[in-house]
Amino acid sequence: MASVEGVQGPIEAEELGLTLAHEHFYSGDEAVAANWPHVRDHEREHELAVEAAKAVMEHGVKTVIEPTAMLLGRDVSKLRGLAEETGLQIVTCTGIYTYDHLPPFLVNRDEDFMAGLFVHDIENGIQGTDVKAAFVKCAADEPGVNERIEKVHRAAARASLQTGAPIMAHSRPASDTGPRQVEILLEEGVGPEKIQIAHTGDTDDLGYIEGLLEKGVWIGMDRYGLDIFLPTDKRNATVLALLEKGHAGRMILSQDFDIPIANGLDWFPPEFVEQMEPLAKDWSMTFLFESVIPALKEAGMSDEQLETMMVENPKRWLTG
Ligand SMILES: [Zn+2]
Numbered sequence: 299m300a301s302v303e304g305v306q307g308p309i310e311a312e313e314l315g316l317t318l319a320h321e322h323f324y325s326g327d328e329a330v331a332a333n334w335p336h337v338r339d340h341e342r343e344h345e346l347a348v349e350a351a352k353a354v355m356e357h358g359v360k361t362v363i364e365p366t367a368m369l370l371g372r373d374v375s376k377l378r379g380l381a382e383e384t385g386l387q388i389v390t391c392t393g394i395y396t397y398d399h400l401p402p403f404l405v406n407r408d409e410d411f412m413a414g415l416f417v418h419d420i421e422n423g424i425q426g427t428d429v430k431a432a433f434v435k436c437a438a439d440e441p442g443v444n445e446r447i448e449k450v451h452r453a454a455a456r457a458s459l460q461t462g463a464p465i466m467a468h469s470r471p472a473s474d475t476g477p478r479q480v481e482i483l484l485e486e487g488v489g490p491e492k493i494q495i496a497h498t499g500d501t502d503d504l505g506y507i508e509g510l511l512e513k514g515v516w517i518g519m520d521r522y523g524l525d526i527f528l529p530t531d532k533r534n535a536t537v538l539a540l541l542e543k544g545h546a547g548r549m550i551l552s553q554d555f556d557i558p559i560a561n562g563l564d565w566f567p568p569e570f571v572e573q574m575e576p577l578a579k580d581w582s583m584t585f586l587f588e589s590v591i592p593a594l595k596e597a598g599m600s601d602e603q604l605e606t607m608m609v610e611n612p613k614r615w616l617t618g
Contacts, residue, residue, distance in 0.1 A: 300617040300618075302314065302389055302616045303389065303420075303429075303432040304361075304389050304432070305374060305381050305388045305390055306381050306388075309361070309389070311613050311616075311617045313387075314361045314389075314609070314612065314613050314616070315359075315361060315387075315609060316357075316360055316608055317359070317362070317363060317608060318354060318361070318362045318363065318552050318586075319363045319494075319520060319552045319608075319611075319612040320363060320365060320466075320496055320550070320553070320554050321354075321362050321364065321553060321554065321555050321556075321583055322364060322365070322554070322557065322558075322559075323347040323351070323362075323364055323366075323376075323380055323388075323557055324347060324366060324371060324373055324377065325371045325556050325557075325559060325564065325565075326338065326370075326371035326563075326564035326565070327371065327564060327565065328368075328369065328370075328371045328372070331371060338564070342561075343563055344376070344380075346561060347376075347380050347557055348380065348383060348384060350555070350557060350582075350583040351380055351384040351386045352384055353583060354386070354583050354584060354587075355384065357584060359386070360386075361386070361387040361388070361612070362386060362387070362388055362389070363389045363390075363432075363433075363552075363616075364388050364389065364391075365391050365393075365466050365468075365496075366390070366391075367391055367392065367393040367395040368392075368393065368395065369394055369395045369399075370395040371558075371564070372390075372424070372425070374390060374427055374429040375427060377390055377429070378429055389432045390429070390431060390432065391432065391434060391466065392418075392419030392420060392431035392434055392457070393416060393431075393436050393450075393454055393466075394436065394437075394450050395437050396437060396447070396450065397437060397441050398441040398446060398447065399446070400450070405446070408449075409449050409452040409453045410453075410456060412449065412450065412453035413452075413454075413455075413456035413457040413460065414457075415453075416434050416454065416457035417457050417460050417461055420432075420434075420463050421461065431463065432463065432464075432616060433463050433464045433465065433616065434464070434466070435454075435465075435466050435467075436450045436453075436454040436466075436467050436468070437450075437467065437468035437469075438451075438468065438473075438478070438479050439470045439473065440470060440472075440473050442475060442478075443475055443478045443479060448482060451467070451479060451483060451486075452482060452486055454483070455482070455483045455486030455488045456486060458483075458488050458492055459486065459487055463492075464492040464493070464494065464615050464616060464618060465483060465488065465493050466496050467483070467493065467494065467496060468496050468497060469496060471497070471498060471501035472527075474506075476498060476510050477509060477510065480493060480510060480513050480515055484513065489618075490513050491514065491516075491614075491615075491618060492615075493515040493516065494516040494517070494615050495515050495516065495517050495518065496518035496520055496554075497521055497527075498510060498517035498519065499517070499519030499520060499522075499528070499533055499536065499537070500521055500524075501536075502532045502533075502535065502536040504536070504539060507536070507540065508543075511540075511545055511548055515548070516549075516550055516611065517549055518552065519536070519537050519550065519607075520550060520552035521552075521554045522552070522553045522580075522581075522585055522586055522590050523578060523581030523582060524553075524554065524577075524578050524581055525580070526577035530580065530589070534590065534597065537549065537551075537594065537599075538598065538599065541598075541599060541603055546603040546606045546607060547606060547610075547611065548611070549611065550607060550611050550612060550615065551586060551590075551607050553583060553585055555581060555583045557583075560578070560581060560582075591604065
């Protein structure tokens with residue numbers, strides 16, 4: 299039977315169970331944290347991570363996919379500690395989270411070198427541990443798919459081809475990044491069943507979304523609660539329309555909740571987070587269960603469709 303690398307070792311595919319496919323327990327600006335560790339409140343971050351892990355487990359979640367890659371403060375020792383302490387299964391990644399910038403070390407080396415780093419994390423382990431990456435993360439956002447972003451995508455594709463690991467690509471529908479990201483990955487020879495275009499649910503443009511679905515990739519309807527990008531009623535209407543059209547088998551539901559960011563512990567100072575609160579007032583790691591799923595069911599989503607999106611699809615994406 300297929301298995302997936304978790305932070306505590308391999309997990310049988312059938313044991314993944316109810317899965318949140320895109321949430322961040324720990325994240326941060328790693329250059330700042332490395333140079334001025336006193337600005338980080340690791341104790342508070344850990345407290346909140348344990349709280350969130352326990353809260354999702356109470357809703358029956360067995361696995362959280364944690365796509366915190368390089369430049370977003372990846373720390374697999376913390377993730378493993380969290381899994382040990384709470385019993386939650388956590389699956390994590392290799393890859394680079396950048397919208398534009400790359401460190402000179404990587405600007406001056408090619409795609410194949412970068413792919414080799416990703417392969418190392420998948421085959422040997424991450425950050426000197428024996429925790430192995432289960433997938434490769436890459437990203438495109440407002441600056442678009444420029445030369446550096448294309449390089450990361452090609453490296454992700456080559457690592458995927460060498461190892462069989464799937465790819466999660468952060469996208470920005472408002473900048474029309476998804477189609478180009480898919481194009482590059484397919485061009486490199488990655489099968490569409492290995493590709494997840496995260497944050498596709500930030501748009502309600504069905505034409506854009508179906509254009510991606512036609513390529514055979516997975517789509518992340520994975521930012522529930524981030525009204526700043528699209529409010530919940532529009533996210534729900536989009537998911538329901540796609541269910542109606544028979545796309546349950548390609549959608550993945552999650553929230554992209556990020557504990558340090560949501561709590562003003564890293565990217566944004568607390569006063570900024572407070573000011574932005576109305577634009578993400580429902581954002582949490584349990585919002586799906588408390589509000590979204592009941593509303594979708596009320597509007598006609600079946601239990602089978604829910605199971606497909608939150609159990610089967612993450613498993614099928616991870617195991618190919
Ligand atoms: Zn994310």
